[in-house]
Amino acid sequence: MVNIKTASEIERMRAVGALAAEQLEMIADHIKPGISTGELDRICHRYTIDVQDATPAPLNYRGFPKSICTSVNHVVCHGIPSDDKVLKDGDIINIDVTLIKDGFHGDTSKTFIVGKGSVRAERLVETSRHCLNLGIAAVRPGATLGDIGYAIQRHAEKQRFSIVREYCGHGIGRVFHDEPQVLHYGRPNTGLTLAPGMTFTIEPMINAGKAAVKLLPDQWTVVTKDHQLTAQWEHTILVTETGYEILTHRSDDELPRLG
Ligand code: MF3
Ligand code: CO
Ligand code: CO
Numbered sequence: 001m002v003n004i005k006t007a008s009e010i011e012r013m014r015a016v017g018a019l020a021a022e023q024l025e026m027i028a029d030h031i032k033p034g035i036s037t038g039e040l041d042r043i044c045h046r047y048t049i050d051v052q053d054a055t056p057a058p059l060n061y062r063g064f065p066k067s068i069c070t071s072v073n074h075v076v077c078h079g080i081p082s083d084d085k086v087l088k089d090g091d092i093i094n095i096d097v098t099l100i101k102d103g104f105h106g107d108t109s110k111t112f113i114v115g116k117g118s119v120r121a122e123r124l125v126e127t128s129r130h131c132l133n134l135g136i137a138a139v140r141p142g143a144t145l146g147d148i149g150y151a152i153q154r155h156a157e158k159q160r161f162s163i164v165r166e167y168c169g170h171g172i173g174r175v176f177h178d179e180p181q182v183l184h185y186g187r188p189n190t191g192l193t194l195a196p197g198m199t200f201t202i203e204p205m206i207n208a209g210k211a212a213v214k215l216l217p218d219q220w221t222v223v224t225k226d227h228q229l230t231a232q233w234e235h236t237i238l239v240t241e242t243g244y245e246i247l248t249h250r251s252d253d254e255l256p257r258l259g
Pocket of ligand 2 (some may be wrong): 107133169170201234
């Protein structure tokens with residue numbers, strides 16, 4: 001069963017979502033050639049605890065060793081921050097933050113370009129961002145999960161990029177990864193019908209090359225099999241009476257908070 005949030009639960013989802021969004025805004029200034037992903041993790045960890053009085057959900061989640069995920073270039077998701085991984089000009093990096101505050105989770109990510117990216121990197125990053133926005137724009141009561149997946153798939157494939165199938169968006173609230181599974185591909189008018197009070201993430205992973213991925217021996221890091229670039233954007237979304245609310249909305253978002 002997909003759980004419907006009460007008004008007071010939605011208030012707490014809004015609060016933790018705002019903190020997660022603010023953390024991505026905070027870390028933006030630090031993303032420069034020469035910084036390590038280990039240092040980015042420490043900055044986020046301290047900010048979460050000391051400034052936001054929140055908890056980093058990834059830390060110790062199913063054994064994950066760090067407070068954020070940092071996925072560089074051909075890393076699809078769940079990259080583990082490390083002092084040995086130093087960013088260089090032209091890299092792309094997805095920073096994925098999930099916070100817990102007052103018992104509720106807020107989960108959001110964006111892909112940054114370090115310095116100046118290649119034309120292909122920029123097209124991939126913008127396409128994956130637009131895929132997320134098209135998925136969000138499909139959210140309203142009466143629409144289906146298939147409508148969201150279809151909107152994402154149609155745009156990615158029109159751009160001749162591919163969609164990762166093994167990982168999906170998810171219900172979120174008191175639980176980090178809850179029902180339903182939100183696939184980033186699908187057919188219109190199929191799957192669960194959306195209703196007001198549902199909260200879930202949409203987080204398409206779009207590959208420049210083929211869709212296939214593999215898991216590295218650390219059992220976390222997911223990479224593209226062909227080692228081509230991959231990009232991802234994620235928001236936590238509430239289904240409202242008339243459409244959507246982006247609970248992790250940032251000032252650099254293209255869509256309005258409410259749609
Ligand atoms: N934040 C990721 C998501 O979007 C999950 C990370 S799980 C972790 O669902 F353990 F790697 F942190
Ligand atoms: Co997520
Ligand atoms: Co996430």
